[in-house]
Amino acid sequence: MITTDICIIGAGPVGLFSVFEAGLLKMRCHLIDALPQVGGQLSEIYPKKPIYDIPGFPEVKAQELVDNLMEQIRPFNPTFTLGERVERLKQMEDGSFILYTSDATEIHAKVVVIAGGLGCFEPRKPELPQLEKFEKRGVEYMVKDPEKFRNKRIVLAGGGDSALDWTLFLANVAERVTLVHRSESFRGAPDSAEKVVELAKEGKIDLVLNAQLTGLEGEDHLKAITLSTSGQSQRIEADYLxxxxxxxxxxxxxxxxxxxxxxxxxxxxxxxxxxxxPGIYAIGDINTYPGKLKLILCGFHEAALMCQSAFKYVYPDQKLSFKYTTVNGVNAF
Amino acid sequence: MVQFSVIDEQGMTHPVEAPADMGLSLMEILKASDYPVLATCGGMALCATCHVEFTEGLERLPEANDAELDMIDTLPNAVNASRLACQIRIGEHLQNAVIRLRGDGN
Incomplete structure (x- = not known):
């Protein structure tokens, strides 16, 4: 089990800066993030976008800001669990916490800080009657193990890159692949789209365009899906959607x-x-309060105040005396 | 000021008035008017919680950019008149438009 003073959920800019503020108060931090790298949405979604409202930086690219934050917190040796999602949290009798991740990593911490930003990215689900009933019984939102689909009848729905790529891949694995898309053209990568259209022309897959899923059929397991194509209803037998x-x-x-x-x-x-x-804080975009502004700089401020308060859980017997870095410098661990 | 109508999730139509000269987006106005628009991503065309359907007035809007079209294309409940409110500036082009909320407001 990993043991730390503060366990920070979310390694975006606000989670990262918390390590610095905690470090000044001699508190150690462990960060967990569902993404495989630090930086949160800055690194994942807009690494090259310039940000203009970080005090002292007239302009800084999102990834540069993350790199700078990593440099800034280096003296405090933070530790990381990346690519895992925190699933469960248990409060112990002494008030401390154990956090359990999706990969069964356990972290013991005196304080938990939720700096989860937008939250976790989860698959967007279509609105279909009985959808939940068929989840894991024929409805899958990602392809984890393609072998599962060998010699099965698969219906994929969507028009983006992942729908196109998995159609191409599963065409060679499954007994039959049908791709259902709501419009006539694809916005995914043009060459993947071309290949999909070609496979359909060759009769290797079925392509159903201008179509909306309307229902699921089956008892214990999915047997068929129904869809509507410009007002006409259609039924396709399928093992998986x-x-x-x-x-x-x-x-x-x-x-x-x-x-x-x-x-x-x-x-x-x-x-x-x-x-x-008590003992759980929430900072950055994931929290709310009257007047809340979702700005990185507001998250930094919240991190600083949070650490002053978290101190009492980490060092219950000590009195906190506030010191400026200009006077004391940054004392590494 | 620009006047347009919003159809909420219960199907009720409400008149909305918004200033055209403050550089606000339709998402910001909907949120400020307490409609159930989460705007989780803050206006970057990433979460589609501000998904709306223009039942009237779509043709007067500037075309959607790639980021918006890509996001709309992933939505299971997208229709031909779907837009993301965060990508639409409040302006005269919204006068008399009718906008139905389609986003996930939970």
């Missing part, structure tokens, strides 16, 4: 931790950005 409608940010397992939630954000006290559970 793979809807690939991209990812949408959701709060994820955090929603089940008995925290006060308002419109997908964690409610906090602006005194110290604490949640309703």
């Amino acid at each position: 793979i809807p690939l409608f991209g990812l949408s940010p959701k709060l994820g397992p955090i929603a089940d931790w008995n925290l006060n939630i308002d419109k997908n954000a964690v409610e906090v006290n602006t005194f110290d950005y604490s949640t309703n559970i």
